[in-house]
Amino acid sequence: MEAFIRSDQYNYIQDQTRNLIQGHTTTNDAAVTQALKSLTLEKVFKCFNHLNENQINLLQQVESIKDETEAIFFLSRLKQHIIPFPKLNEKEIRDLFPKVKKLKIPDINHINWNELSYLSWNDHGSNRKYFIHFQHGNYYSLRGSFKPSAQKGMCTICNEYEHVGMFTATLKGGGSDHLVRRGNYICQDSYNCNQNLKSLEPLESFIQLMKSQ
Structure with missing residues (x-):
């Protein structure tokens, strides 16, 4: 899969995962948790104009994050697809x-x-x-x-x-x-x-x- 995530988009997704983890730690209400997961995914998708199936599948994994360990694994996978700032000499x-x-x-x-x-x-x-x-x-x-x-x-x-x-x-x-x-x-x-x-x-x-x- 080619790089498709800008650095600012990665930072935004990282911020959303923190909010999602906080939501899991502050409520046991399944309906509230599900709403937060859906809202998080919606916000993540809004960062991008066009996504192919593989990119969608990768980003959808944000919904399954419940704790810091899962967030670290998810974000490490995203890092592999960051578009670098064009290098200058x-x-x-x-x-x-x-x-x-x-x-x-x-x-x-x-x-x-x-x-x-x-x-x-x-x-x-x-x-x-x-x-x-x-x-x-x-x-x-x-x-x-x-x-x-x-x-x-x-x-x-x-x-x-x-x-x-x-x-x-x-x-x-x-x-x-x-x-x-x-x-x-x-x-x-x-x-x-x-x-x-x-x-x-x-x-x-x-x-x-x-x-x-």
Whole structure:
């Protein structure tokens, strides 16, 4: 079976399995349990536009989960079908940021591409944060200043309460000399943000806002 699950979809399914396990531990009512199982499966299927018979059979196994052990086995099977973020080498990353002369890039040998919906890293020396997103067969790059916050807050990308910072991008406005600055609070740790991400919509909305003129 070919890979068909995005990282954010896997995170969402993982979250639904936790809810299902919690439901089993808090009620002995068979009707309530059955309703929860049916709702969980419905939510999982809604993540996908098209599924073949083998994919349906794999995802349907979520209904049988009752405890943590069963969840671990189920999720380990799903992991084998995750679509990895398209790998990039150092040159390809540098080419996406042609205006940055001394670009510090992450150690690509230690990146788990299967767990990424987007690639991002911090350059603490210059107080900058870099993004690479892959959509519709193309890479999109984004860079901006980043100032960590002393308090936790809601991340615009993953919608979770995390250690965040203000990301600010500067771009040209309608006039050639007119600059526009846009900013929002996002996770300081992009790996944790990727782990929290359960839908691509907020990520794509964030990138669109930061890049639109």
